Amino acid sequence: MRVTVEIVGGETREVEVAVGDSYVDLLAPTDLSPHTVSILVDGTPVPEDQPVETDHVRVVRLVKGG
Amino acid sequence: MECDKCGTPAVMHAAYSGLHMCEEHFCRTVEKRVRRRIREDGLVPRDATPEDPETWVIGLSGGKDSVVLTQILQDVFAEDPRIELVALSIHEGIEGYRDESLDASVTLTDDLGIRHEVVSYDEEFDVRMDEVVEDDPEGMAACAYCGVFRRDLLSKYADELDADKLLTGHNLDDEAETALMNVLEGDVTQIAQHFDSSLGPFDADGDGPADRERPETDQHIPRAKPLRDIPEKEVALYARFEELPAHITECPHAEEAYRGEIQDLMLGLEENHPGTRHSIMAGYEKLAALAAEAYRSEDDRDADFGECENCGAPTGRDRCRKCNLLDALEAV
Numbered sequence: 001m002r003v004t005v006e007i008v009g010g011e012t013r014e015v016e017v018a019v020g021d022s023y024v025d026l027l028a029p030t031d032l033s034p035h036t037v038s039i040l041v042d043g044t045p046v047p048e049d050q051p052v053e054t055d056h057v058r059v060v061r062l063v064k065g066g
Numbered sequence: 067m068e069c070d071k072c073g074t075p076a077v078m079h080a081a082y083s084g085l086h087m088c089e090e091h092f093c094r095t096v097e098k099r100v101r102r103r104i105r106e107d108g109l110v111p112r113d114a115t116p117e118d119p120e121t122w123v124i125g126l127s128g129g130k131d132s133v134v135l136t137q138i139l140q141d142v143f144a145e146d147p148r149i150e151l152v153a154l155s156i157h158e159g160i161e162g163y164r165d166e167s168l169d170a171s172v173t174l175t176d177d178l179g180i181r182h183e184v185v186s187y188d189e190e191f192d193v194r195m196d197e198v199v200e201d202d203p204e205g206m207a208a209c210a211y212c213g214v215f216r217r218d219l220l221s222k223y224a225d226e227l228d229a230d231k232l233l234t235g236h237n238l239d240d241e242a243e244t245a246l247m248n249v250l251e252g253d254v255t256q257i258a259q260h261f262d263s264s265l266g267p268f269d270a271d272g273d274g275p276a277d278r279e280r281p282e283t284d285q286h287i288p289r290a291k292p293l294r295d296i297p298e299k300e301v302a303l304y305a306r307f308e309e310l311p312a313h314i315t316e317c318p319h320a321e322e323a324y325r326g327e328i329q330d331l332m333l334g335l336e337e338n339h340p341g342t343r344h345s346i347m348a349g350y351e352k353l354a355a356l357a358a359e360a361y362r363s364e365d366d367r368d369a370d371f372g373e374c375e376n377c378g379a380p381t382g383r384d385r386c387r388k389c390n391l392l393d394a395l396e397a398v
Contacts, residue, residue: 033333035239035299038306045303047079047086050067062302063239064316
């Protein structure tokens, strides 16, 4: 499945995920740590350990660096 | 995924505890952890009374950490006549960046009805950080100058406001990074000072696990960090959920390269071994307590302290670091 990962204030990229992959796996191709960002689905943060069930997420940087 | 406490949709996962929480339960646990830290550190002394209250100065930058700290302290102590809160903001002369975060600070303190004092490097020292980084007479990072000036003003105004304690918004990530840096630099003196200046409980007979407390000192305003159990991301999420007026961008002069390396290392460890930040601090605090005790018994540092011959600030030398830096800037 392809998911559009939109990094707010940064680039947007398409990420290929396998069935059962979690939201945190969407960050793998970026240099972002899950401890510095929040992943939003329809504007609401989601727990990063949950399986991806959408084709579009926004990533908000909450913490500098990392 | 549902909240472990109520069954509504979870918005976050704390890997170190395994908990999934909804917005409501997440926010309540943040507040609960801050209240527990205040209790365990013995911040409210037994002899504080409505007739003789304590004054706490909150270092309010307008960033997420200090905004969350101010909001939670006001929620906890607004109705408590034993504690008076004053917010103190410092304008370092960083155009744009600090103007916006000061706006956030003013909005917050207006909303909360907290007394708010604003001081600036410009008015106090006739310097502005935007110019200091250009002149740079000592060949140092911007943060090195800024830290000296900030500590001087916080301590001066804490004194003028007759403050008993200075509270800052340092979070778990900040403290664990500092702990790692002190350990990796082998700086045991710094570790001992970290305990005595801000980590050690005021009252070891309180409810906390610590069996050592920090000594009283007349030289520096005692500091405390009530957010130091909360991971940085959770502080930011709290600010977002509670819709607090926090200003979130990085200082344009920030260049603490080593801290950045440590942050990468620490968050990598946290990802592979959830709970690393908490365990770093749990062990470090015990070691810091032992180091502080050993160093105090060796020599009483207070005995070496005098006053700066130029400005009267407490210093171990003839002239304080701030006055030396101001002289160097003057000479450019």
